[in-house]
Amino acid sequence: FKVGIFGHRAGGQLEINCLSFYGVKRSDGELGYGITIGGGLSTEPHIAKEMGVFVKPEQTMKVMEAITALYRDHGYRKSRKHARLKFLVADWGVEKYRDEVEKIIGYKLTDEETRPTNIRGYEDHYGVHPQLQEGLSYIGVPVIGGRVTSDQWDVIADLAEQYGSGDVRLTVMQSFYIPNVKNEDTAAVVAKLEEIGLPVNVSSIYSGMVACTGIQYCNLAVAETKNRAKDVVMWLDDNMKFSEAEHLRVNLNGCPNSCGQHWIADIGFQGCQKKVDGVLKEHFDVFLGGALGTDARFNRRIKRIQAEDVPMAIKTLSEVYSAQKQGDESFAKWVERHTDEELEVLF
Structure with a gap:
C-alpha cells in the first residue's frame, strides 16, 4: 500500500501510487491537497485516477483513514495477486469510492476547482540548483541503478554534515541530493563526489x-x-x-x-x-x-x-x-x- 505526499502535482510518480496527496492552491489563495487513488504497476498496471476533491490540511488524516479503511474492509484479500487498492478502485469507480469515503467521514468533500493540466512527468534534480532560501543550493546526484557503496555513503554523509544541514534525500529515480549547501561551497562538494565515482554532470541517458x-x-x-x-x-x-x-x-x-x-x-x-x-x-x-x-x-x-x-x-x-x-x-x-x-x- 503505497502512499505519497507531494508539494505539487508534477514529478512524483503519483500516477503509479495507490494513494497520493498533492499540493493545490485555489484561486482565493487557500492551500490544500488534491488526491489520486488506484495506481500501481506489477503484472497488471493501472494509472491512478483523480478523486476530484480539494482537501484542507486538517482534513487529510480523516480522509486518508477512510480511504485505507475501505481498502481494508473491501480489498480482495483472498487472492494475493489482487490484494491491491487499484483493483478495488477499478471495480468500484472513483465516484463510488468518494461516496463511501464521505459516508465514513460524515461530510461532503469540496470539489476540485480545476484539474491540473500540462503536468510534467518527471522532475530532474541532477546538478546544482538554487533553493528558495537565498544563498543556498541543493546538489542532485544521479546513481546508475541506485547502487552506492558503504564507503561512498560515508563520504556523502560527511559532505552533508560539513557543507549542508546533515540531510541526504532520496529520489524516486534511485538517486539522491544534498540540500542546504552554501552557493560558494557547491564546487567543492561536486569535486569530492566526482572523486569517489559519483559524477554530477552526466548525460541524460x-x-x-x-x-x-x-x-x-x-x-x-x-x-x-x-x-x-x-x-x-x-x-x-x-x-x-x-x-x-x-x-x-x-x-x-x-x-x-x-x-x-x-x-x-x-x-x-x-x-x-x-x-x-x-x-x-x-x-x-x-x-x-x-x-x-x-x-x-x-x-x-x-x-x-x-x-x-x-x-x-x-x-x-x-x-x-x-x-x-x-x-x-x-x-x-x-x-x-x-x-x-x-x-x-x-x-
Whole structure:
C-alpha cells in the first residue's frame, strides 16, 4: 500500500501510487491537497485516477483513514495477486469510492476547482540548483541503478554534515541530493563526489537509467539488471551523441513484477529466458512509449531481443527518434504514431 505526499502535482510518480496527496492552491489563495487513488504497476498496471476533491490540511488524516479503511474492509484479500487498492478502485469507480469515503467521514468533500493540466512527468534534480532560501543550493546526484557503496555513503554523509544541514534525500529515480549547501561551497562538494565515482554532470541517458535488484539478489528475477545497466550506460556514453539520448528514460527489470518500473519508461526492458540452440539465455522484452504526467500511459511490448543487444537497441531507437520527431515531440508521442510492426523492424 503505497502512499505519497507531494508539494505539487508534477514529478512524483503519483500516477503509479495507490494513494497520493498533492499540493493545490485555489484561486482565493487557500492551500490544500488534491488526491489520486488506484495506481500501481506489477503484472497488471493501472494509472491512478483523480478523486476530484480539494482537501484542507486538517482534513487529510480523516480522509486518508477512510480511504485505507475501505481498502481494508473491501480489498480482495483472498487472492494475493489482487490484494491491491487499484483493483478495488477499478471495480468500484472513483465516484463510488468518494461516496463511501464521505459516508465514513460524515461530510461532503469540496470539489476540485480545476484539474491540473500540462503536468510534467518527471522532475530532474541532477546538478546544482538554487533553493528558495537565498544563498543556498541543493546538489542532485544521479546513481546508475541506485547502487552506492558503504564507503561512498560515508563520504556523502560527511559532505552533508560539513557543507549542508546533515540531510541526504532520496529520489524516486534511485538517486539522491544534498540540500542546504552554501552557493560558494557547491564546487567543492561536486569535486569530492566526482572523486569517489559519483559524477554530477552526466548525460541524460546516465541520469535516466533505472534498474531493479535483478538476478544477483532477487529470487524472482531471471535476468541481470544493475551491472548491465552500468555497462549499457558506459557503452552509450562512448558510442552516441549526448543530444541523441536527451530526455529518454530507460528502465531495466529482471522479471514481470515491475520493481524496475519498465511500464512507465520511454524504453523499458523486461527480463526473460529463451532457448538458443537448446540452451537457455537471458533475453529482454522491449517495451516502448511509456509516460507520466498529462498524457500518462503504459508502454507497448514490441519485441524480444538477446541481452547483449540492449545497448544497440537503445542507440538505434534514439537515433531514429531524433531523426523523425516533429518539433518537440516526446518519445512517447513518437511511438504512439507508429505501429508495432513499424517499430519492430528497427531491431
